[in-house]
Amino acid sequence: MERTNDAPLRNDGASGRGRRVLTGLLLALALATTGMAGFLVGRSATGPLGQAADTVLLDPQQAAARTTVHLAGQVVDDGGSPAAGLDLELHSDPIAATTDDRGAFLLPGVPFGDHRLTVFAADGSVAAEQAVAISRSEGEQGVSIAGKRDGGCAIVVALDVRMLEVTVRLGEDVLNVLSTGCSYATADGRVVTPAGSAFVGDGAIVTPKGHVCLPDGVIVIPRSDGRAAAAILSDDTVVYLDGGMEGSGYVVEADGTVVFPDGVTIRPGGRILTPDGAEHGCGEGGVVLSGGNAVTPIGGGSSESASPSPIPLPSGGAPSSDAPSSNGGGSASPGSDGPPAGGDASSDERHDPPAGGDDDDPLPDGSLSVRGRDRDGALAPWTQGGAIDLFYNRSAGAREKIAPGSSGYYRFQLQNTLSSALSVRVVLSEEDVCLPLALTLTPVDADGRQTGRAVSGTLSNGSLVLETAVAGKAVAGYRLDWTWPVEGNDTLDTAAGSGESLAYLLSMTIRAEQA
Secondary structure, three states: OOEEOOOOOEEOHHHHHHOOOOHHHEOHHHHEEEEEEEEEEOEOOOOOOOOOOOOOOOOHHHHHHOOEEEEEEEEEEOOOOEOOOOEEEEEOOOEEEEOOOOOEEEEEEEEOEEEEEEEEOOOOOEEEEEEEEEEEOOOOOOEEEEEOOOOOEEEEEOOOEEEEEEEEEEEOOEEEEOOOOOEEEEOOOEEEEOOEEEEHHHOEEEOOOOOEEOOOOOEEEOOOOOOOOEEEOOOOOEEEOOOOEEEOOEEEOOOOOEEOOOOOEEEOOOEEEOOOOOEEOOOOOOEEEOOOOOEEEHHHOOOOOOOOOOOOOEOOOOOOOOOOOOOOOOOOOOOOOOOOOOOOOOHHHEOOOOOOOOOOOOOOOOOEEEEEEOOOOOEEEOOOOOEOOOOOEOOOOEOOOEOOOOEEEEEEEEEEOOOOOEEEEEEEEOOOOOOOOEEEEEEEOOOOOEOOOOEEEEOOOOEEEEEEEEOOOEEEEEEEEEEOOOOOOHHHHHHHHHOOOEEEEEEEEEEEEEO
């Protein structure tokens, strides 16, 4: 039977920023899900600005100024085998690349616009080509790739996408950028693959094509043909590693091999060697390396080795490290903080045990679902990267000007369908446009009455971590109050008063692990 939650809350403070979450214990939505709220400081905003990026899309001004995307991937033949040693060019402004032994390539800094992707034969003649239109959209969530009637391809990316990883199929006189199976990396450190998504704050990520996304924002594009690998730096500058590179807690060799002090090595092609002598692959969905021997498949797939299996979740879509999970049986009635109607998910909504698992010692089944109140007061499930109405004025019924002295609140609910308790971290983050917001997280019942001790903190340092816990088989309601103190930042106060338009986005991430 469901029960309410009476676990205490606490402000994690500085220790929360330095602690690594053990990804082997993270639960698909249970693990991390993000909502995003945005507004224009000093002006009314018509909607979310930019794209929430499952942890921290901030830097909206940089996103607004972004005019290019790094296009990486692999060229394969009709049979799916790598097409090695091919010269590629992307026009109108020519950007050239040569595929390595795995068919991998990088076309750096591709401007948005209409292009033509050309593959040349060994004699220099055109083997195949395709018209490719690349654009960005505030309304796009992630990336969409679609074929056009004229045989071309249209790629639309969200504002925060830095690097796009695609598969290009080369047939006889035919070239086709595949519309499925792409991966991408965003400005906030989120990496999305066909299996789900993960955040580089939890460890280095190896994509399905073997590219390495590092916690400091560097993306390494290895080479397996003796040529120098490329590195996309955190400011999107691309450098070629003829002499290798030393980064923050790692070394990159000339071919793109990444070596960590703890003995973990990532070789071209996504081959991972851990200190225990095991070798792992990146699998079809990519993996997260959280230190030592821990290699965790994104979304619960396989890393082609006996790595720890993630905790399974109810179905309703592929498990994702930061995609909300939904249980069957319908939703709660508007205005209720109770569990969804229908109770627990039925048996046919559960994942089978992971292959190779021990049937005598099954992993626990369950999830942490997140639902927030929309503008009408009804509870609605969070969706991956979705916008939330944190800054909507629930009293006036409008999105109003935000300025010093403004305040508001957002109510949401966590439901833990596991039998065991979960430790939960609510992470709020910002970057370039920083506001001195004061936030308070309060446990409340269905009527909004306080049921436990509240915790408070400020975004004065650009981020805030608030910790709580949700008991097993429990539903916990919360109210997040925010205030922009009158004694705020003088520069931002002046901008707000003058009507200057400053884009601001706040990312709200919820992560959980077994207590």
